[in-house]
Amino acid sequence: MEIAFQNVMETLVFNKLHNMLHILDCCHCEKCQKDIAAYTLNSLPSKYVVTHQGELYSRAEALKLQYETDITTALLRSAKIVKDHPRH
Ligand SMILES: [Zn+2]
Numbered sequence: 001m002e003i004a005f006q007n008v009m010e011t012l013v014f015n016k017l018h019n020m021l022h023i024l025d026c027c028h029c030e031k032c033q034k035d036i037a038a039y040t041l042n043s044l045p046s047k048y049v050v051t052h053q054g055e056l057y058s059r060a061e062a063l064k065l066q067y068e069t070d071i072t073t074a075l076l077r078s079a080k081i082v083k084d085h086p087r088h
Pocket of ligand 1 (some may be wrong): 027031
């Protein structure tokens with residue numbers, strides 16, 4: 001069986017960013033989205049899990065409930081940073 005490590009927080013942040021993008025008051029280009037994701041991930045704890053098929057989903061759901069508010073807050077803060085200091 002293939003065993004891999006994955007930082008579940010990455011998936012959660014990217015999904016949340018995608019869902020919130022329309023309400024974020026900043027540039028929506030790919031570069032800025034990745035900057036926002038990077039700032040956000042740096043401000044949140046990494047949550048590595050060992051993935052087996054199917055298992056990741058349930059772990060991700062549990063962590064999503066736990067970190068939903070933190071992720072939202074961090075994304076809003078990161079969007080403001082990117083808006084104030086765009087790299088292009
Ligand atoms: Zn941009």
